[in-house]
Each structure stands twice: as structure tokens, then as C-alpha cells.
Amino acid sequence: MRMQSENLDAIIITNLKNIYYLSAFWGTAGTILVTQKAQYLLTDSRYSIAAREAAVDFEIVETREAFVEIAKLLKKEDVSQVGFEDGVTYAEFQTMQHQLAGLTLHATTSFIETQRQIKSPSEIATIKKACAISDQAFNDLLKFVEPGKTEIEIANFLDFKMRDLGASGISFDTIVASGKRSALPHGRATHKPIEFGDTVTVDFGCYYDHYASDMTRTFFVGEVSPKMQEIYHVVQQAQQAVTNISAPGLTYADYDRAARDMIETAGYGEAFSHGIGHGLGLDVHEIPYFSKTSQECLAEHMVITNEPGIYLENIGGVRIEDDLHITSQGVEVLTLAPKELIVL
Ligand SMILES: [Mn+2]
Missing domain, CATH: 3.90.230.10 (Creatinase/methionine aminopeptidase superfamily)
Known part of the structure; x- marks a missing residue:
């Protein structure tokens, strides 16, 4: 990922198609967190079995409050610059600002979509x-x-x-x-x-x-x-x-x-x-x-x-x-x- 070139310590991916692209997990609820050390897929109990089966390279976190868990995960690492996708809703952005207070949030445009242009x-x-x-x-x-x-x-x-x-x-x-x-x-x-x-x-x-x-x-x-x-x-x-x-x-x-x-x-x-x-x-x-x-x-x-x-x-x-x-x-x-x- 382009995290280093953008000086990001972590990125949060909320677009469900980008989540599928990165993890092979397909669902209607999910959030990916990638840090310099690990990658997590957060989803709720309806999808945790499917997520474990599909997203084999990700640590699965079962939660209904993804940003609360993301705040905990980020606290364990020395993280300050966090990217997110600019397609989030205003409500999601407000939740992010509230739950991730103290971190610097950076909107990214087409972060994953740029990679998606070149097909395997x-x-x-x-x-x-x-x-x-x-x-x-x-x-x-x-x-x-x-x-x-x-x-x-x-x-x-x-x-x-x-x-x-x-x-x-x-x-x-x-x-x-x-x-x-x-x-x-x-x-x-x-x-x-x-x-x-x-x-x-x-x-x-x-x-x-x-x-x-x-x-x-x-x-x-x-x-x-x-x-x-x-x-x-x-x-x-x-x-x-x-x-x-x-x-x-x-x-x-x-x-x-x-x-x-x-x-x-x-x-x-x-x-x-x-x-x-x-x-x-x-x-x-x-x-x-x-x-x-x-x-x-x-x-x-x-x-x-x-x-x-x-x-x-x-x-x-x-x-x-x-x-x-x-x-x-x-x-x-x-x-x-x-x-x-x-x-x-
Ligand atoms: Mn057309």
C-alpha cells in the first residue's frame, strides 16, 4: 500500500468493495485497519465466520463499534497519522473524529481505487x-x-x-x-x-x-x-x-x-x-x-x-x-x- 509515501502510520478502509478487493471478504458491514505492523478486519457477529474464512491474511475483530476497537488497536502502536477514505458519510466522519480524538486524520482520495485500475x-x-x-x-x-x-x-x-x-x-x-x-x-x-x-x-x-x-x-x-x-x-x-x-x-x-x-x-x-x-x-x-x-x-x-x-x-x-x-x-x-x- 501507499501508506509510507503518504506518511501515514495507519489507514482505515470503509468502502465495502475496497474491503473485498483487499481481503476477499464480501459483506454489508466491515472496516479494515492496516497499520505498519498488522492488518485487521472488523465486522459484526453476522459476518465473523465468513470473514475468518475469506480474509485469511487479516486478524478478525468481532464488534458492532468498529471505531471504538480501532482506537484501542491504535493505542497499542505508536500511531499519530491515520488515513481514511473520503467517501465516508458525514456521520461516519463525526464518529471517527470522536472515537479517534488525539490522532490526526487525513482524508485520502482513490487510495485503493488507484490500485484497482490494474486488474489481475x-x-x-x-x-x-x-x-x-x-x-x-x-x-x-x-x-x-x-x-x-x-x-x-x-x-x-x-x-x-x-x-x-x-x-x-x-x-x-x-x-x-x-x-x-x-x-x-x-x-x-x-x-x-x-x-x-x-x-x-x-x-x-x-x-x-x-x-x-x-x-x-x-x-x-x-x-x-x-x-x-x-x-x-x-x-x-x-x-x-x-x-x-x-x-x-x-x-x-x-x-x-x-x-x-x-x-x-x-x-x-x-x-x-x-x-x-x-x-x-x-x-x-x-x-x-x-x-x-x-x-x-x-x-x-x-x-x-x-x-x-x-x-x-x-x-x-x-x-x-x-x-x-x-x-x-x-x-x-x-x-x-x-x-x-x-x-x-
Ligand atoms: Mn458504460
Whole structure:
């Protein structure tokens, strides 16, 4: 951990996904304390057996008052500078200040999330399974969609299908936006029925063994207008350009620009209104987040999304999103569902 470089004698980890990342313990209550000498996982009686089984490198402390115990543990060591995660609630911060009075508390940002950006081989294997489930659900969806089915029925089909295939749940509320509603980048599924000639954008993902997938596909029902066909091909080419250029060392700005340049050249710059993507792992949205100006660089074994889109109000929208694994040689595309223009 980065404790030494940040001059911390100890750090308190409260984010449950960071706790899982460090200890392999998954629960709804837990706190990790790491000092220069030892590492502890504090949790209550509901979880102590599970914690002992999973978090084999941690000393398990059973308590309902983690910060009271942390104060006792820290008193035994010569500790003065204590880090905590800046995502704590205000109430947790107040408890911490009260129970750890006398110690100097330092808020840290993305302390563990920074490490989480670089995935291990087993994390990548798990994300691949989550992606394969999404791929299969999409392929099955193409046989299910027909005029008359509502957006909510389509969303529910994807959600149930992913669970059927072994997912523990969905990684976010499934987006289904059809017809003119496809111009809403994050249109929530409604009772609107699919009509002949509709564009349909689905953005969905699942959790498999705690790791997320996130994929978007746009397809057409019955027929596709020349305009929608045009923007589909612009997005498809822009999305492919990003995948082609991806490799360790590429700046976040260039990652974004690869798609944005093509979309601007085609005359739709204004209609690509969001970022090109984000990191993916235990959280469906995690660092890195790509900005148009960041000079930070892609690194080997990041898992990120590539999701350009064009949204034309009162006409429709297209987004195509893949999950990418950055490799030493370039990129491995993890979501493999078809991307050619599909008219059902
Ligand atoms: Mn996404």
C-alpha cells in the first residue's frame, strides 16, 4: 500500500468493495485497519465466520463499534497519522473524529481505487465471464424483440436472461430507449411499445462473482432510415477507431479524441455529448474516467469501456459500447456481441 509515501502510520478502509478487493471478504458491514505492523478486519457477529474464512491474511475483530476497537488497536502502536477514505458519510466522519480524538486524520482520495485500475489475471477472467453473459443475453434478445413488446419487457428479458446465465444481478438499471427516445443517452425503459421502424438502444450489464460488465448495442426493428443508417456507421467507425488505437501509453485525451475527431468530421460533434468511457471492475463505473484534456495514460491490464454515441433530438440516437482489456500488445475486446447494423 501507499501508506509510507503518504506518511501515514495507519489507514482505515470503509468502502465495502475496497474491503473485498483487499481481503476477499464480501459483506454489508466491515472496516479494515492496516497499520505498519498488522492488518485487521472488523465486522459484526453476522459476518465473523465468513470473514475468518475469506480474509485469511487479516486478524478478525468481532464488534458492532468498529471505531471504538480501532482506537484501542491504535493505542497499542505508536500511531499519530491515520488515513481514511473520503467517501465516508458525514456521520461516519463525526464518529471517527470522536472515537479517534488525539490522532490526526487525513482524508485520502482513490487510495485503493488507484490500485484497482490494474486488474489481475483472475479479475480479467471474471470480467470476461460477466461480458460473455451479456453477449449471450443480447443474442437471445434479438430473437425476443418484435413490434408490440415494451421497453420494460425488453429490459426484464435481459435482466432475467443474465441471471439465468449465472449472473448474481444486474450492474445498473438496464437502459432501453426506442424510437425517438433513443436520442436520450440514458433513457430509462418505459411502457412504450416497440414500433415498426424503431431504433432500439440497450445499455446493460451484470455482476458475475462481484465483477461488472457494461455493454451497449443499437439495432433497428423492421426498417432503418437513411439518416439513422448514416449515424450508425459513423458511430461504428468511431468506436472501432478507439479500439484500434488503444494500447498502454495512449493518453486519455487521445483515447477520447480518436472517436470525437471522426464524429466531428462527420458533422455530429455537438451530438456526442458525453465522455468516451470509464474504468470497469468491482464497480460498473470506476477510475479511470476519460477527459478530453487528461494527459494520463492507459496502462496494461486496465479494463475500460469504449462507448461513443450520436444523439439527434426528435430523430433518434446510436451508441455502441464495448469493454476493453488493455494488453501489452494493444487491446482485447471482452464484449463480443455483434456490432454490424442489425435490422430485425
Ligand atoms: Mn458504460
